[in-house]
Amino acid sequence: GQNIDQPTEMTATEGAIVQINCTYQTSGFNGLFWYQQHAGEAPTFLSYNVLDGLEEKGRFSSFLSRSKGYSYLLLKELQMKDSASYLCAVRPLYNTDKLIFGTGTRLQVFP
Amino acid sequence: DAGVTQSPTHLIKTRGQHVTLRCSPISGHKSVSWYQQVLGQGPQFIFQYYEKEERGRGNFPDRFSARQFPNYSSELNVNALLLGDSALYLCASSIYRGAGELFFGEGSRLTVL
Numbered sequence: 352g353q354n355i356d357q358p359t360e361m362t363a364t365e366g367a368i369v370q371i372n373c374t375y376q377t378s379g380f381n382g383l384f385w386y387q388q389h390a391g392e393a394p395t396f397l398s399y400n401v402l403d404g405l406e407e408k409g410r411f412s413s414f415l416s417r418s419k420g421y422s423y424l425l426l427k428e429l430q431m432k433d434s435a436s437y438l439c440a441v442r443p444l445y446n447t448d449k450l451i452f453g454t455g456t457r458l459q460v461f462p
Numbered sequence: 463d464a465g466v467t468q469s470p471t472h473l474i475k476t477r478g479q480h481v482t483l484r485c486s487p488i489s490g491h492k493s494v495s496w497y498q499q500v501l502g503q504g505p506q507f508i509f510q511y512y513e514k515e516e517r518g519r520g521n522f523p524d525r526f527s528a529r530q531f532p533n534y535s536s537e538l539n540v541n542a543l544l545l546g547d548s549a550l551y552l553c554a555s556s557i558y559r560g561a562g563e564l565f566f567g568e569g570s571r572l573t574v575l
Contacts (some may be wrong), residue, residue, distance in 0.1 A: 355504075381560060393503070393552055393569040399562070438504055445561040447518045448495040452504025 353377045355453035357439050362459045363429050371424045371456045373439035379446050385413050385424045386438040388455065394438055397424070426458075434460045464489070466555050466567035474573045483538040483570045487555030493508050493517075494536040495564070496528055497552040505552055511536055512558075540572075548574045 354376045375383070380399045386394035398406055400415035400422065414423040417422040426433055436455040443451060467486045475481055487494050493512045497505035510518035511530035530536045534555075540547055550569045558564055 384564065386566070393550070393566045396563055396565050399564075440504070442560070442564075444560065448493055448510050448554065448556050448560060448564055449507045449518050449520065449563065450497075450505070452506070454502070454504050 353441075353451050354441060355439055355441060355451055357437075357453040357456045359454070360457045360459070362461060365429055365431060365460055365462050367429050368425065368427050368428060369458065371426070371437050371439075371458065372420045373420070373424070374439045374454060375420050375439070375451075377441050377443040377451060378442040379445075380417060380441065382442045383413075383415055383422050384438075384440040384442070384450060385411075385422075386440065388436045388438055390435075397437075429460050431460050431462065434458060466553055466565055468551075468553050468567040468570050470570055471568065472571045472573075473542050474575060477543055477545060479543050479574075480539065480541050481543060483540075483551050483553075483572075483573060484535065485538070485553030485555075485567060486535045488565060490518075491555035491557050491565075492534055493556045493558060494530055494534065495505045495554045495556075496536070496538045497554065497566075498522075499550045499552060499569075500548075508538070545574050548572060 357373045385397040390393045398413035440450040440452040495510040496508040499505040507520040509528045525541045553567045
């Protein structure tokens with residue numbers, strides 16, 4: 352089967368750092384995505400990892416270990432606007448844009 | 463540059479009716495995918511089209527169909543609507559199927575009464 356696991360909810364304080372973990376078990380692997388989704392809105396692309404290691408984009412970083420089936424999204428200098436759901440998704444196959452999504456991690460940032 | 467655009471943004475239908483949702487990909491993107499997202503869940507893959515051909519289908523009934531036009535825009539059609547079809551329908555585009563980043567539009571929120 353194909354499975355993406357991530358925590359359901361997390362809380363953090365403004366200005367802090369938070370790490371959202373994602374583990375996956377899929378029949379293949381052709382990239383891992385992180386999306387941010389505010390309530391009632393569409394997912395916004397954050398990062399895409401194909402190779403092992405850390406990708407940094409401003410306050411957001413994403414890490415991938417293919418051998419462990421593990422990724423994390425790191426958010427630094429948290430702001431209130433970062434309160435949202437964060438979706439981890441794996442593209443298991445080549446030549447297709449079918450993504451397998453987790454149920455998302457709802458992050459609440461408090462002042 | 464415009465992102466992925468979808469229409470309509472919101473619509474209400476009754477059971478048994480039919481609905482058509484439309485999507486225009488980012489300029490230069492040739493691959494369009496459709497996803498369904500119900501409240502509290504991650505998006506579920508419905509279809510992918512590339513160069514006007516279906517390249518992937520998720521676990522959805524035959525009531526769901528789609529097509530892609532020569533300009534790479536796409537339509538999703540759902541027949542004989544059920545209450546359970548109420549969801550946010552998302553369109554995503556990428557330059558080439560199965561490679562690179564995938565960007566979503568704002569979605570079409572369908573309510574079936």
